[in-house]
Amino acid sequence: MDRIWAPWRIEYILGPKPDECIFCIPETEEEDRERLILHRAIHNFVIMNRYPYNNGHLMVTPYRHVFALTDLEPEESHEMMDLIQRTSTIMWEVFTPDGLNIGLNIGEAAGAGIEEHLHFHLLPRWTGDHSFMAVFGETMVIPEHLRAAYDRLKPRFEAIGKA
Numbered sequence: 001m002d003r004i005w006a007p008w009r010i011e012y013i014l015g016p017k018p019d020e021c022i023f024c025i026p027e028t029e030e031e032d033r034e035r036l037i038l039h040r041a042i043h044n045f046v047i048m049n050r051y052p053y054n055n056g057h058l059m060v061t062p063y064r065h066v067f068a069l070t071d072l073e074p075e076e077s078h079e080m081m082d083l084i085q086r087t088s089t090i091m092w093e094v095f096t097p098d099g100l101n102i103g104l105n106i107g108e109a110a111g112a113g114i115e116e117h118l119h120f121h122l123l124p125r126w127t128g129d130h131s132f133m134a135v136f137g138e139t140m141v142i143p144e145h146l147r148a149a150y151d152r153l154k155p156r157f158e159a160i161g162k163a
Contacts, residue, residue: 023047023061023117036150039157043076044083046157048150054123055144056095058153060084061119068106068118080120087122090156097124 025035025045032040036048038058049057060083062076069077088100101123105112 021065021117022114023119024065025063033150036146038150038153039083039087039160041079041083043073043079046083046087048146048153049121050146052123052146053121054125056091056097056124056149056153058087058091058122059119060087060122061117065116066118067116069104071118084120084122086160090153091122091124094152094156095124098127099125101125 025031025037029037029040031037036050037045038048039046043064044060044062047059047061049059060080062072062080064072064076066072072080084102088102091097091100102120104118104120106115106118108115
């Protein structure tokens with residue numbers, strides 16, 4: 001029997017499922033820590049994945065509720081790419097990974113868990129991060145609590161400002 005400590009999962013398992021889009025966030029910053037929002041730019045923001053594939057799983061998404069890249073205005077698209085670049089730099093500094101996965105899933109068939117609101121995934125990766133646990137036990141281990149990762153990342157995002 002596999003036993004992995006992932007205390008944040010109980011919120012998802014037992015809690016009510018939101019009717020609204022999790023990426024359509026309020027304009028105020030009062031709930032940013034609770035929502036795991038690390039940075040707000042003008043057209044996009046950076047948020048941690050509450051149910052990550054691995055430690056340090058971040059997402060960059062526009063404020064506007066859009067489905068596809070072609071739905072973005074040029075200023076949204078340009079800022080999004082800038083945020084992806086800045087976020088990847090921060091991830092290299094904070095997590096010191098061996099590599100990064102950066103990707104976008106558009107539509108359910110492509111693997112989008114939340115398909116109606118465009119979002120890029122950024123995941124730090126380490127050589128051997130899918131050790132015997134993933135191969136034999138079909139289990140992934142996430143070694144750091146979400147709040148601890150948030151507290152390590154937040155000061156780096158505060159330093160880059162709005163633009």
